[in-house]
Amino acid sequence: MAQYSFVKSAGNMLVPATPDALEFLKTKVKFGAVLYADFSQARNPAFHRKYFSLLNLGYQYWEPTGGAISPADKELLTGM
Template sequence: MRVFAIKSPSGALIPHGDEAAELFRSLKVGHPVSVEIKRPRNYRFHKKMFALFKLAFDVWEPGELKYKGIVVEKEFNRFRKDMTILAGFCKPVYCINSEVRLEAESLSYSGMDADRFDLVYRAVRNVVWKHVLQHAGYRSEAEVDRVVNELMGFD
């Protein structure tokens, strides 16, 4: 499981977030654990991207659709991948049924450097604005930026 931690002045790692805190609580005091340390690309900016996705996903109303009698539900991971694809950050893959499908580029820290992530963020913000947020009552992209920054506690 991957979680985030912050180094304290004493050198101890402090869990960052509920998931990390829960994992740290489950560890036995005095027992060794294996740890792989990686410095995140820009953790806050990565979280900002996901705050933008969540804001858009929460207001997106795709309408009712049935597939073979089953109501189709919206799904966050599919949504964020679709927004990334619409932003142009994808690759074509060949399917077994001879069709070509677009796969979203990975937004993982290891899969994308900071400069490319910045390009992706700006492109995704434009797509989210065009396809979702302007239809949901947001007045401008600047308003969207302000709301996302407020959600993240950015100044």
């Protein structure tokens, strides 16, 4: 099933956001036809960039320098 993007404009009208959506409405949908659809709002890409930058910063800050076990635990294991 095809996905088309629409933008809400003044007067609570949905306007095609892409040329593909406009072409679909002009060629496939007759005037007065009823369309059924499941709508979802697109995610904010700027927020996702900030979120993943924060994750990278946290990983760089947290990254262990001594390996998977602490030096004290390593000394304990080598003493056995």
